[in-house]
Structure formats: structure tokens, C-alpha cells
Amino acid sequence: MDRELGLRRGVESRLEFIEFRLFWEGHVNRSDLVEVFGVSINQASTDLNRYLGLAEANMVYDKSARTYVRSSSFSPVFLKPDAGQYLAQLRSLSDGVIAADDGWIGSLPSFACAPTPARGVSPKILRATVTAIKRHEAIEVFYQSMSSPEPAWRWIEPHALVFDGFRWHARAHCPRSGAFKDFVLSRIAETRASKSTEAAGSADREWEEQVELKIAPHPELSAGQRKAIELDYGMEAGVTTITVRRALLYYALKRLGLDTDPAARRPQDQQIVLLNAAEIRSGERAGGTSEAEGAQYA
Template sequence: MLETISFSQRQRLAYIDFCLLFKGAIHRQDLINRFEVGLSAGSRDFTLYKELAPDNLIYDPREKRYFQTENFLPVFEHDAKRTLVKLANDISDGFDAIGDLHFPVESASSLNVPDIFVVAKVVQAIVNKKAMSVIYTSLSSGSGARELVPHSIVDNGQRWHVRAFDRKSQSFRDFVLTRISKVTVKAEPEVHECIEQDEEWGRLIPLEIVPHPKNIKFPTAIELDYAMEEGVLTLEVRAAMAGYLLRRWNVDCTKHASLRSGEYQLWLKNRQSLADTDNLAIAPGYTAEQAAYTA
């Protein structure tokens, strides 16, 4: 049936499908406002969608919106990799609701791709500010149930993570999306579990990165690569993300620039800025006596 429908109506049907998958619900007015169609046209779109997938949505007259059902199966194919990249860059091609989802997604990755239904449930929990129960497989403890309160999707340069409050450890941590399964969205979290209480996420730290003083013979080349000003690249990054960036760029974080192999073309000049920052065991050469943990 989809092949016989006009392109513009397929866009609107795909939008309904996307909202149900990633947000869990949609108002009729959402569709009307997004595509600037009349009330009757919007009603016809929902009627047609219900014909295509009668078990996908149910209308709540009290809230005046349609909700995803437990039997929901998307009518359109939503690619996980493309969706994450578009979320990271706030890009919409008209077949989704990217522009309507306002929550942090840091960077974009071309490597491993999580399951689209896991991504959808995590996004639902973030958008609707809910907790979620998951089965998580950890390197240290294997598979087990966890209750998380997610607030952001992040990219460490290799893998997609979700930043969340972990009720097991009572702390904010990073969880690899591909290790998450069987997601169930739960009730609203407590105040101490919300993004505002994630100090490592909210705190910005300055990094002064320079060409490696011992490994680079012609530092001007590195200065050009990174658009350095007066030989220094100054960045402000979230404390929770600092370790990932330093590892991704192979930044030597030793006090005296002592990592001498060729892959270290950069050195962190203001190493002291990393004080009291977690998750730095992955930062090359950083050996501060502090706790560091990656889920």
C-alpha cells in the first residue's frame, strides 16, 4: 500500500511511526504543526496509519494523544546508525522527528551500531524523563539486571554510550549501548538521579593541547592540523568526556611528555586541569591516584 501513497503522505506516516517508536506517543497537533496541514488531512493520515498498523497505537481521550502499544512494530525502517548520526547533528530529512527531540547527543560514530529498538527505548526514557530497567552485560560482572536513569547519549570515539544514574552503584556512569538489552521504561526518577546532579557531566574543564615537545620535529604541521593559535589548542570539554577525547586523539598526559612512540603527536600542557576528574584511566599516561571507572 505504501507504494501507492504520495511522497508527502509517506513523510507524514513515517513521522507518526518515528514519534511512536522514539517518543512513545504523538499528538495529532504535532503532525499538523510539523507539516502545516489541515485538521482533516491530519485525521486522514492517522486513519491510514491505523489501517496499515492497527496494533501499533491506541488513543487516550484524556490526554488527547496516541500512545505506542506493547505490540508496536514499525511500519518504516529506521536505521540505528543514521538515526544516531542525525540525533547528534540535529538533522531531519522529513521522515523523522529529529528536530522535535531535544536532549544531549554528543558527537557521532561510524563504528558499532546498537539495536534500533534499544536506542528507541533509551530515547523514550530520556525524552520523557523516566527511569528504565535493562539487562546489561559488563566486562567485570557479566549479565544482570540494572535500573538506570539515562539523560544523554554519548560517543567515546569508538562506541555509543548512554550516560545514566546507576541505582546499583548510586552514581552516574557510562553504559555501552550494544551491551544493553530488554529495556523497560519505568516511572519518573528521584531528584538526585537527574542530569542536574551529574557533576562530571555539568562541569567543563579547560584543556591546553600542544604539539608533542619530544616526538614532533616540525610542530608547525601539527599546529595547522588542529588550527592551533600560538601553538596551543584550547578546548573546554565535559569532565565526563575528557578521558575519551584524550584517548581518541592519543594525547600524552604524562607530566614530562614521556610517551615517546610515534602515535603520540600531542601533549596535554595543563595536566593539572584533570584533577578531581573521574574516568581518566583511559587517558594516555595519566596516573593520578584517584578512582576511575568505565562500565
């Protein structure tokens, strides 16, 4: 919509912000634009008037409150309201990724997130890894492997970054073992050299292959409980499909609580089951890799 209107990106962002505030907060005024974007009062007025010109029915001016408020006929024009985006901002605030002034949420609701340990990824290590990925190079890293008592220098040939829901890894070919493995970024203490490499990410079979996980509510839950789980996971006809790279299958199953026998826990605790577990196991045998080996920790 914005591109079709021929608007500059900065203007687009401010119009999207106006709509974000109208949808989530119910009101927006010039000071909001000034505080978030650092524009002048005159520019903020221009933006609000531009929004009115493009979506006149979406807001009205409340003289007593001296602010624009969402109208009863509000219909988004510049963005699709996204609960995930709103909650992601709350999570980013909780993790200290962004400051309250940098987010688009005006009045924060009371909230809390379960804490996760801070991961000490060095900016220089991350930069070196990203550079190696972009340049298709190998880098020499001083790495602490859990299979060795002391850290050591070794070459890795990274082709992607991986987040397992807890830690960041470099997905890389390991010349020492001849296999693709996941190297935990926080365990790389130093880098000291780089060189060209013949290893290609396309040779990483587990990375290239997509696996579909067919998830359903635990059959031993009550009808009401199953319905709740269907809503939790956005299921249709009692099933949802999650697509994941086979290289991340180990992490995905563990995070979903599907890495153990579903009978090992109460249905109310297990909540979901993997309908195509046999198919996935068959695919692992065909590839010659087990779940644990598929993660290939270094």
C-alpha cells in the same frame, strides 16, 4: 541570509545545494536538482533562475557544456564552504550511513576510511533510551556488564547519549551504585519497564563541568614539524584549547593519545602534549574522581 530573504526551507536547501555544487564541483545544472531533490525540470529551472537573481555574479551559463559554471568572481551567499561538512559526507558514505544518491557531492573523489567495527545498537533499545531521556524516566534493562559474568536486569536513569569516538553510551544514574555511569548501548539486550525517577541530569557533576585541554606541539619536534602540527590542529601562537565535559575527559585524552606519559613514545609519534595536565589532575582530586573512574563504565 535565507531567512532574511523570506524563502521557504525547501527553496533554501535547493539554493544552498546550487552553491555547494558550484563551490566544490565548479558547475551545476537542472538535472542535478532533479536527481537530488526529485523536483520537476520546470522547478529546477526556476531555482537556477532564482539563484541568478540573488547572486548573479556567481555563475554563468556555458553553452557548449550546457551547464552553469562557477564564475571567477564567485562569492558564497547562502552557505559558508566547510571542509568538515564535505569530509563528513565522505565518511558517512564510507560507513554506509547515507547512499551516494543522498549526498550533495556530485563526482566523488577516490577515497577510503579506516574501518571501524559495526556496533549492534538495536533501534528499539535506542528508542527506549531516547524516550526515557526525554521523559526523565528510569528504564529497566537487561545489561551485560564487564564486571559480571552474566547479563542481568537492572534499572538505569539515563539523561544523555554519549559517543566516545568508537561506541555510543547512555549516560545514566545507576541506583544500584548511586553513581553516574556510562552504559554501552550495544550491551543492552532488552528493556521491559519504565517508571518515574527523581534523578536529575544536573546532579551529574562530571557531566556539568567543562574542562579545557590546552594542546601544543611536542617540544622536541623540529620547527617545521611543530608548524605542521599547529596547522593540523588549527593552533594559534602554538596552542589550541579543546573544551570537553569532565565525564568525557577519559575518552578525549585516550583518543588524542594523551592518556599516557608523553615520554613513552617518540616525539614524532606523540606529536602533541597537554600543557595543563597538572591542573586537570588537580581538578580530578578536588572532585574525588580519577581519569579511569571518570569514565565510569558499567
